[in-house]
Amino acid sequence: MNLWQKMNKKEDPRVYENKDGHLVRSLKVKDFLALGVGTIVSASIFTLPGEVAALHTGPAVAISFILAAVAAGLVAFAYAEMAAAMPFAGSAYSWINVVFGEFWGWVAGWALLAEYFIALAFVGSGLSANFRALIAPLGIKLPAALSNAFGTNGGVIDIISLISILLVALLISHGVSRAARVENALVVLKVLAILFFIVVGLTAIKGSNFVPFIPKYRPTAHGPFGGWQGIYAGVSMIFLSYIGFDSIAANSAEAINPQKTMPRGILGSLAIAVTLFVGVSLVLIGIMPYQKYANSAEPVGLALRYAGHPIVAIVVQTIAVLGMFTALIGMSMAGSRLIYSFGRDGMLPKWLGKLNADRRPNNALWTLTVIGILLGAFFPFSMLSQLVSAGTLIAFMFVSLGIYKLRPREGKDIDDPSFKMPFYPVLPALGFLAALVVFLGLDYQAKLYAGIWFILGLLIYLGYGVHHSVLNNKK
16 A cells, blocks of 8 residues: 555544543533633633724624634534534544545644644633732732743743643543533633623713724734724634634544534534624723723723723633633643544554543643643743634634535444534535635734644654554554
8 A cells, every 4th residue: 555545544433433432421512512612712702802903893893703703603514513423532633534534634633733732821821921910919929930931031931821731631630521510610600700791891881982883994014904804804813712612522522412412512602602702892892992902911801990890800800810721621621632532543652542540531631731831831932823723724624625525424334413514515615715714814924834833744644643553554
C-alpha cells in the first residue's frame, strides 16, 4: 500500500463503537446544554460586544452577532447529524477519519487541537487577570513575578492561571458526571448574572445611543468601521465566541442516548447563546455611547458604573470570574477526548489512548493540562488568538462537506440518525461557504499561523502517525 492509499484509508465505524464503548455514558441533555452554554458564553460575553462596537460596528454590533450565529448555526446542523450518527470521542477528527480517510481526519483534528491548547491557556490567563482586578480594591496584589507570563512585565509564571487549570483537571479526572454537576451549577449562576445585567440595564437605556444604528463606513487603523464592511469585520471577530459547540460533540461518546442528546445539546446551546449575546450587546449600546467602550476590558462593569450601579457591577464581575471556570471545564473535557482519540488510533503515542481503572482517559487529560499550563505560563501569545478561529473554521469546512459522504452510508455501515441536516443537499454547501467566508475575513497573521500549524501537523503525521497508525497496521 503506497502513501496516498494509506492517507485515504477510511476507518470502520464499528471499530470506534467498540473502542469508545469502554467510556462511561453518563451525560444527559441538560449536561450538554450547560457544557455548550458554559463554553460558548464564556468571558467574551462580558468583553466582546463593547470592543466590536467601538472598533467596527457601532450600535449594529447585534447584527454582527446574529450573522455570526447564522454562519455557526449552519455548521451546527452538520455537527448535530454527525454526532447523532457517529457518537465517537474526538468529534470532527473521528468523523472525517470515517468518511474521508485517515489523513483528512488528522488535518481536521490537528486544526481543532490548536483551539483547545490555546483557548485553555487564554481562558486561564483571562480568569487570572479578572480575579486580580477584583481583589485589588481589597489591597491584595500579587507580585509581578506571579502575575504574568514568563518575560512579560517582570513575570515568571501566572500562578492564578496555573492553579485554575490544575483545579479543573483534578475535577474532571474524578469523572465527567461530577464535572458536569459543577458545570451545571456555574452555568445557571452565570446566566442569572447576565439576565440580572440585562434587567438592570434596561432601566438606563437611551434611544439616542442607537442613532445612527449603522454608522457611515470609514477606514480606520483597526480596519473598517461602519457600514456593512464594519459589520463583516465584526462577524470575523465574534465568530470565535460561537465555536464552543464543538466541545459538546467531542464528548458524544459519553452521552446517554446520543441520537437525541447530541442534536438537542448542540443546537439548544447555540440558540441560548445567541439570545444572550444579542441581549447583552443591545443593552450595552443603549446604556452608554459605543465610543466609550474603546480600550475597555470590562465594558459590562463600565456600563453599570456609568448607569449608577457600582454594587451590581461588582456582583456581575465576580460571577463572571466564576463563570470562566465553565469554559475551562468545557475545553479540558473536549481537548482531552480529542488527544485520547489520537492515541487510540496510534496517531500519537498509544499511552494517550489508554483508559485508567475507572475508564477515564486521564493520560490525555493531564497531557492537555500540562501543555495548556506551559503555554499560559511561559508564552505571551496574544497574536496567536486568531489561530483558535482559523483552526476551528478548517474543521467546520470538513464537517460540512462530510455530510455528502455520510448521507449515502446512513442505515448501512453507519447508524441512521434520528436527526438529519435539513434542506439537503443545499444546507451543507451553505455551511461550508459560511465557514469559508468567515475564514477569509481573518487577518493575514491568523492565516499564516494556521499554515505553520498545518505544516507542523503534516510533519508529525508523515514522521510518526502514518507509521504507527492502528488503521494502517492491521493484520
